Structure formats: C-alpha cells, structure tokens
Amino acid sequence: MAQTRMHGYFRSSSSRDVNPDLEAERKTASFSVERLTTILDGGAENTKTRRAVDAIIHSDPVFNRENQYFQTQNERYEAAVKRAVHVQEKIHQMGWSENGPEIQYFNRALAGELAFPIHLVFKNSILALGTDEQIAKWIPLADQYRIIGTYAQTELGHGTFLRGLETTATFHVSTQEFTLNTPKISAMKWWPGGLGRTASHAVIFAQLYVKEKCYGIHPFLVQIRSLRDHSPAPGVIVGDIGPKMSFEHIDNGYLMLQNINIPRENMLSRYSQVLPDGTYVKQGSDKMNYFTMIMTRVDILSREVLPNLLRACTIAIRYSVVRRQSELKPGDPEAKILDYQTQQQKLLPPLATGYAIHFLSVYLDEFCSKGHTAIKQGNFDLLPELHALTSGLKAIITEDCAAGAEVCRRACGGHGYSALSGLPFLYTKLAASCTYEGENTVLLLQTARFLVKCFGAVLSGQPVPASVVYLSAVDSGKCQAWTKMDFLKPDIYAEAYRHRATRLLRNAASKLQALVQSGAEEYEAWNRCTVQLVQAAKAHCQYIIVKNFIDAVEQLRNEAEIQKIMKHLCDLFALHGIFSNTGDFLHDGYISGDQMDMATASYLHLLAVIRNDAVPLVDAFDFSDESLNSALGSYDGHVYQRLYEWAQKSPTNQQVNRAYEKYLKPLFQNALSKL
C-alpha cells in the first residue's frame, strides 16, 4: 500500500520511549506518584488487585476496545454484550465473589463499556422489593444470565414525577392474575437500558388497581420476550429507542403492553401485596429500599461519573505538555501550552475538582456505611439528611464533572474534537449523568426543601442534622483576611463558604416567607423562589465539599509531601469557587473588593504552583492506556503518531468511496481535457 511506503521517518507507536516533554514533567514531581496512587485506591492491596484486573482485561482480546470509535451503534452493542457475557465467565473462572472489588475494577478498566448494566438494577430491585420466595426463584436465574432483566419505570410522558406514571396493573380475583396495560402513548415505557434488544424480563412499575381502587405505583415482574426464540411475548410491543448522544452500546428501549396477564405471585411483595381475595396489605417499612437507592446513587458518582472527569483531566493535561504552540518568550522554542496562564485556568480547576470529589466520595461511603449500621438496628434517623445530601451532591458533582470534561476537551483545541482523543465520548457520557438518576434541578430543589425546613428548625431552636448545624453558627459578618496569604488559610475560605451558604438560604427562605405572608399560595411562592433556592442548595453543597476537602487534607498529616500538594489543590478548589462566584461573597460585603483582589491573586498564583505537578497528579490516577483509549492521553505522549496510526484504521479509509463513483467521477472527468 502507498500508505506504508513513506513511513521511514515515522516510528510506530509501540516500542518507543516516552516523549521527552512529558518525561521532563515526571522528573520534577514534588511527591511520590505511587504513594498517592495507593492513597487514592484506599491502600496498596487495592492497587495490587486493581492492576491485576487491568492486566487480565488488557491481555484478553475479547475486551479490546481499540476499534470502539469506529463502530456503528449495532457493533458497539454486540461488542458490549460479548464483553458482558465474557466478564461473567471470567468471574466464574477466577472464583471472584459477586460483590468483590474485582467487579468494580473491571468496570473501570473497560470504561463502562459493558452491555445491560441495568440487569444489576433489575436484580437489586428484586432483592430489595421481592419476598424471600421471589428472591429464591428469580435471583439464581438472573445471576447466571439465564434471564436478563431491565428496570422499566420511566415512560414517554413521565420521568421525574413517578406518581404520574400511567401504566396500569389490574388485579382480577377470578383469575388470580394482574392484567398490565399501556393505556395511552405517553404511558409507553421508554428509556430502560437493555429493554430494546436484550431483556427477557422486566420489573415494571404500574398503577395498581384492585376492584377499581387505585393503590399507586407497584413493581411487577413480567416476561417480555420468549426464552426460546426471543420473540416478544403476545401483547408485548418492544423495541429500541434509536440513536442517542452517546451510550451506543446500551439498547435503551420502549415497551407497550396490551392485556398482559401475570400471576399474583409476580407482584414484588416485600412491602405490599394483594391477597387472593383482593385485599391490599402493606407491610413493613420501605425505608430500607429507599436507602438502597441512595447507596446506588453514591456508587454511580464514585464509580461512573468521577472516573470520567479524571480521564478527561489525564488526557488534556498530558496533551498540554506535549503540544507546543506559539511563542511565549520571543526567540524561545514554542511553549508547552500548559505554560499559558489561560490553559492552567482551564485545566487545573477541574483537576482540583476531581480530587475534591474523590475525597467527598470517600466521605459519602463512610456516611452510607454508618447509615447502614444504624438502619440495620432499626434507626432511620439519618435517612432524610442522607437523602438531601446525596440529592444535591449528585446534581453538583455531575454538573461539575460534565463541565470539567468539556473544558478539558475544548482545551485540546481541534484534536479534542476528534473522537480519537476520547474526549467527546467522555463528555457525552457525563452529560447524560446530569439527567439520569434524578434530573439535577429537581434534585437541588429537594435539597433546598430540606434546607428550608432545617433553617426553620434552627430559628426555632430545634436540633438539626450534623451537616446543617453550621446554619446556626454566628459569624463576624466580615471576612478576616488581611493579605493574599490569608486566603490560603482553610479557616478563612471555609468560613466564607459557610457565610455564603447561610446567607443565600436565609434570603431565599425570607423571600418565601414574605410571599406567603403577602397572600401568595404556598406552591406559587415556592415556584417564584426556585431560582434562588437552587442557588442556596448549590452553595450548601459547595460548602460541604470544601469542608470535606479540608478535613481530608488534614488527615494526611503523615504524608508530608502529599499533604502539601493536596493542600494546594484544596486551596485552588476553594479559591476557584470564590473566583467563579465573586458576587455571592461580595453581595453583603462579607468579602470586600480589595479582599477579592487578594483572593484572585492567590488563586492565580496557585495555578502556576500546581502546574509543576500537573502531570504527576494525573499519573497518580493510574489509568492504563487501554482504559483511557485516547490518542492524546497515552502515558508515552506520542500524540501525533498515534492520531495518525489510529486514523488510518478508520472505516472511511477502507470503504469504497461510492460518493466519488456516483457523483464526482462524472464531473471530474469533464476537467481532464482542460488540465
């Protein structure tokens, strides 16, 4: 091929040294990258396990993702099914436990490119909502993939507002069956993952009717496809909802039901059941189920959302020390783009955010674990706080991770737009997380409702949960910083965040109260305050994150070098938040204009300081090249060679160019006589 004839002067991307521009960055690290990696992993043992899983995955051709960016939706789906089935075989082969650490590391190594992840949600919903008999019947089948299930809740017309779901399940005493129906188009199930082309079964949420009385939403286990030939069950219309912004490997689906009869035993009945005579019985508390949902949310943040931001930072920062562009100092060689202040200002705040969220997720795991212990002892007191906290934090974190990844993508210029950079993939996946598992604005307003209630409690002297005790603190009303160095003191900036969160909540709550007192109906008053309530909820969450980052740095006291760089990142995170929301702090004069100039100076100075450790800080995340799957982000930094080698593999370079044959050839041949 002509393609290979001239390559004498290009070395291949395998067997080559690290790009010297990247190498140089690693030589000057102020801390041990390996040590930081083990801290991030939660111990050397975990690092070892994670790397062992990485090695297993990357040595197995079934898991190879090198053609991912060239695949059609159908090919992505097929490869993901193949991998998902193969993972199950591996787990069995290696003798790993279902809930062992290896499973999570699998997901990390494969960047989530596994089919039917909702099968796990299906299983968990049976475990949470099913009776012991139901669990005994269905879970072994699901465990062995003898059935694949989906979780069919969302409908075309309803996502957020579950009470509005329109699918019906009517119980008939005469047959001892439920009849499920999709009464109108907006009631069609829409979006469930794995529903489109895979699932044999579904947990379907429907309005329960017994003797013409509606008992609200309940879960039903329904077979939707034949296990013999995969054809839809009679009365079932099921299909794929088509292309999306990303997640091509998942077959999100639609489902319509017409007079589907299922036995009485298929209503998941841990918390409520219908007796043979049609009597509806509620039993126990479904708070445990509620808690499981919160844990799932926390899990998604740390295992799916955060890693994609960390990948984006790794790619963009490595690229930014390899890419040289323009003259910084006249006469010098072109500068690494990370040496430009504007590039630092783009990339280092998302990096600091990545670390902030890492430490936050460690905290949330501990909080959940504490909650779990209490709940097992029948104490559900932590639940409202945990719910409010995770709602708002989910919103903030997904928004910050998505925004950060997009900043990273754009900071790589044109090459960040190439799918081969891996960055478009990361952004479009993260963008989904702002909507799934609870739409962010709705979640922030749930947090706000909790905060307003707590604020009322504080005013009336009642006790409040630990995370909002700060609302009752008094402050001086003025920031106590006198020099720019003062803004590097955690007490100073934590206090500023606290003051701001309290003020925004107080203002929103006062406005709410004033509107009600002036005669507005409560729902109307609430609606007219929602923009400001969202601000207050965000400020609360940001305070929590800053405070937690400070505490985490504090705990690193036996790791002097690492503590030092983490302190810089914590400072940067906090000051970036102030710099990006100056008005919130200036509004009531808590921070003066002069103080804000000091904070800004400290912030900009930190950029230059952290820049020197930027590469070691992303190296510490320890993503393998295969997991990053980026032509720009590989450990060796040979970005141009890799872009070129990967591009050559694109199907557009292999396929016959029919467009030329059909449309252009006749035109071009007219020119032959003229040239």
Next chain:
Amino acid sequence: MAQTRMHGYFRSSSSRDVNPDLEAERKTASFSVERLTTILDGGAENTKTRRAVDAIIHSDPVFNRENQYFQTQNERYEAAVKRAVHVQEKIHQMGWSENGPEIQYFNRALAGELAFPIHLVFKNSILALGTDEQIAKWIPLADQYRIIGTYAQTELGHGTFLRGLETTATFHVSTQEFTLNTPKISAMKWWPGGLGRTASHAVIFAQLYVKEKCYGIHPFLVQIRSLRDHSPAPGVIVGDIGPKMSFEHIDNGYLMLQNINIPRENMLSRYSQVLPDGTYVKQGSDKMNYFTMIMTRVDILSREVLPNLLRACTIAIRYSVVRRQSELKPGDPEAKILDYQTQQQKLLPPLATGYAIHFLSVYLDEFCSKGHTAIKQGNFDLLPELHALTSGLKAIITEDCAAGAEVCRRACGGHGYSALSGLPFLYTKLAASCTYEGENTVLLLQTARFLVKCFGAVLSGQPVPASVVYLSAVDSGKCQAWTKMDFLKPDIYAEAYRHRATRLLRNAASKLQALVQSGAEEYEAWNRCTVQLVQAAKAHCQYIIVKNFIDAVEQLRNEAEIQKIMKHLCDLFALHGIFSNTGDFLHDGYISGDQMDMATASYLHLLAVIRNDAVPLVDAFDFSDESLNSALGSYDGHVYQRLYEWAQKSPTNQQVNRAYEKYLKPLFQNALSKL
C-alpha cells in the same frame, strides 16, 4: 407485523391537528408572528424567497434528511455529496446567481448538511490570493465542480500559530518548479474539510524557501488526486482523519507530501511571487485578503452558528409547553414545564441571546459593508477595529450559542439526550465553532491586546475607534437605580455594562503595567494577566452586544407591539448578564447589594412576562419541521407520537440481533426448564 397490530389508539403523525397545549400558546401572542418574521428576514421579499427555497428543497427527495440520525459516517458523507452536487444542478436549473440569497437559504433549510463546504473557501482563496490569470484558469473549473478543492492550512502540530507551520515549498530555478514536502509527522496537514475522501486539489500553505532563504507562509495550488480515477497523486498520502464529535458528513482529512513538484505558476501570486530567476517580489497590500477573512467570520456567525441556537430554542420551548410534569398547584393537572421558574430561567435567556445576536449580526453586516466601501477607496482605517471586534464577538457568540443549545438540550430531560430530538446534533456542531475559525481564548486575547492599546491611547488623550470611545467617558461611580423598575431602563443597565467593561480593562492594564514596572519581562507580564485580560475582553464584547440590542429596539419605533416584546427581551438579556456576573458589578460598589436584589427581582419578573410569548417568539424564526428535524420541536407538538414513529425506523429495530443469537440464546435456553 406485530408492531402495527395494536396502533388503533395512536394516530399517525401526519394529518393531525396541533397539540392543544401548543395551540393555546399561539392564541395569546402579544404581537404578529408573521410581522416579526419579516423583520428578522430583513423584509417581506426575503421571507418570500426563503419560503420558496424551503418549498423547493422539501419537495425534492434528494434533500430529505429524515434518516440522518440513523446513518453511519459513510452514509452521512454520501448523502451530503449527493446533496451538494444536486444543489449545484438546482441552482443552474433555477437560474440563480452564485451569490444570490437563495444559496444561503438552501444552507439554512438543510441545516448545513452539504458536503465539501470548504470548496467555497478554496475558491475564495484563489479569488483573494490568485492573480487574474490564476483566477481565469481555476475558478471556472471550480465553479462547475470539475475539480473540488480544499484549503489545507492546519497541520497536526499547528493550528493557531500559523508562523509555526512546517510544510515546505522549495523553489528550484533549474526546473522552475516548487517542491513541496512534509518534513516530519507534525507537519502533516490535518483537519481540512473535503480532503479526506473528496478533493482533487488543494490550496496548501507552506514555508517558502528560495535559495535556502525562508520567506514565510505562502499558498500553493496542488493537485492531490487523479481526475481520472481519484487515486492519490504520486508522492501524496491522503486519507480521512476518522470519527469526530459531529460533522460526520464532512470528510476532514490528512495529507503528506513527499517531493511533490508543481510549476512556478501554481504559487498563488497576487501579493507575492517568485520570478523565474528566484527573485522574491512582494506586491500590493494583502489587507484586502485580511478583510475577506473577517467577512467570512461574520458570515459564519450569522449563517451557521446563530441558526443552531435558534433551532435549539425552538425545539426546547415548544417541547416545554407540551411536556407536563408534576403538580405545581396541588389538585390541578400536571403543569407545563415552562410554567416552572427554573425552566424559564433555563430557556428564556438563550432565547433573548438569540435575538441579541441576530441584531448584532445585522450591525456587523452593516459595519463590514461600510468597511468594504472604505477599503475600495483605499482606506483601511477601520480594519484594526473590525478585526478586534469580530475576534472577540466570534468567541463570545460561539460560546454563548453552544452553551445555550446545551442548556436547551438538558432542559428537555431524557428526551433531549435522544438523537431524535435534534438537540445533541445542534450542540455537538456548535461546540466545534468554539474552536474552528480561531480558538476562542486566542481570539479574546487578540481583542484584549487591541483594548489595552486603545486604553493607553485614551489615557494619553489620543483619538480611538468608535467602538471604544466609551472608555474615555466618566461615570458617577455609582449605579443610579433606586427601584427595581429602574433596572428596566436601558440607560441604567447600559451604563452598568460600560462601567464594568472599563473597570475590568483598567484593572488588567494596571496590573500589566505594574508587573512590567516591577521588572517582569513583557511577555511574562502579559501571560500573568491573561485570565483577567480575557475577562476584560468579554466584558467589552458584552457591552457592545447590549448597546446594540438597545439601539435595535429603539429603531423598532413604528412597530409598537414588536418593540414592546423586543424591549422585554433586551432587558432580560442585559439583566441575565448582570445576574450571572454579579461580582463584576458589585466589586467596586458600582451596584450595591440592595440594588442587585432589585435587579434580580426585575430579572425574575421578566421571566414570567416573556414566558407568555415564548412560543410566538420561536415560531417567528420560521424553521420548517424538515429543517429542525426534531421529534420534539415540530410545529404541531405531537412529540410522543413522533418519537415513537421515528424510533421504529431505527436500524437497531431492523437488523438481525446477532448478539442475541451468539451470546444470549445459549444462556436463555438453559432457563427454559426452570420457568
């Protein structure tokens, strides 16, 4: 098919009435939508022409885009080539002129989905940079698509910094030829549209060497593929760079040259040429060429960038009055989501931004036209101002349009993530505009450099260009608003923007000066101020946009109803900018905390006011359903039916499910005995 059996209760999406929830919004319009449309079009005659072009396109099956979201990269490319060739035939058939209004309307109707748009840039570069003989030789061939060209400037290693390009063109007196080479991998041309699989020719930018002396970057016309069989010319390696975040219909390509000889006549020589003896001659001023580049930029903003924001607003706003979710007032039917304040706060500012940019682009067109007249008379005085203005505005506008489209997408919840909504497509295209035609941060710093220079001139009492005369005005130092109604006075908010722009520039310039005076080298001082210089440049541009919007509303004095709603939008645009950047206005006390509360109250109140005209305001953009290509945004508002109908057409519902056959069937059949 089972698929159609049950559809008795779903009407098809053709031949149906408008959704009553959408219909109701149109009945209460405060102004004539048709009148506003003609104003936006620049007169009734244009509206008529535009609609005629729409009709021609939408009645021709070649232009049909209904399968676009299901197509592979290759299919998108083929369809786009087919359309591009067909457009040319249509133009010929209808007897339209090359630069007539119809051509632009074609592009609008097809949402830019035409292949090789860079062929036009190729042509324009020959027209701008070629001699009369070169134009006479090449332009007729290009006009008739007997050759297709690309504009090969960007390389793997260089985009922004043109001086750094590494491709070489060496003149040999002995052969009277230039020899072009790609000396290293980073010198490979990368990104040019149409290069990957289409172009026969390219204008290639290379470092000119004559007798071992380098004369810098020059343009050369090179044939890269055979006109007989499309094979790469000897010594040429060319291909497609592979998948991208969007623009699948464009074959962006790579190109390596090894000892490609072209005749001396193929250097485009309007401004500089190499004589047969190797003498290098510069002639005339290339400022005209420079001006052409500015005009191209302005054109892209109004014809490619802005329409995609307007499409996103149309889709999201129509959907938001059809989608009902949750209870606003207890006991009432579920509310239209546009009735929630948070949804208004998401969608109405981008709508106001769309109008602001529309009026700005009218102004820029006029400014360019004025510039053109002056330049034709040999007066290039306006050029630096025009360059600075369009650089910064390009950055602001592309950023705002991309951000606005993404807000619209997310505001549609899960359905906004479906490709069938059309919204992912709009965002991913707009995201590219933040990088192409000048990376935004680089452009803002160019504007900043101009502003710093002008600020210096103001201080020393020298005259400055019209758009920066405001820098010399004096203000009271305090905002003169005493009630929230005062913030609806254009003088009040224009003055606030002016004050802010001046202050940010003054601060950045002072810091720059202080650093230099304290001994920092100038390049280093500049770098350390760039974050703040970017802020100053943005504030300048935002002032220009607000000021221009105010002027445009002023000029609508004979259109009372339209002027009224445009005034609301102008107020909203300005107050949203204040609300989103409160710190900039609070910093020096120009606006006090109390005043900011008033501004916020006015801002939130405006949301509720404009909400009532939201649908008429997007209807006025008059996008046909075919041009929007959105299941959520059609004029009739039957979103759920359309989503379902379109999803059924997805290839994932037509293709054999090999993943099931290969991987799942064996597993499922194990379950048969158990169930």
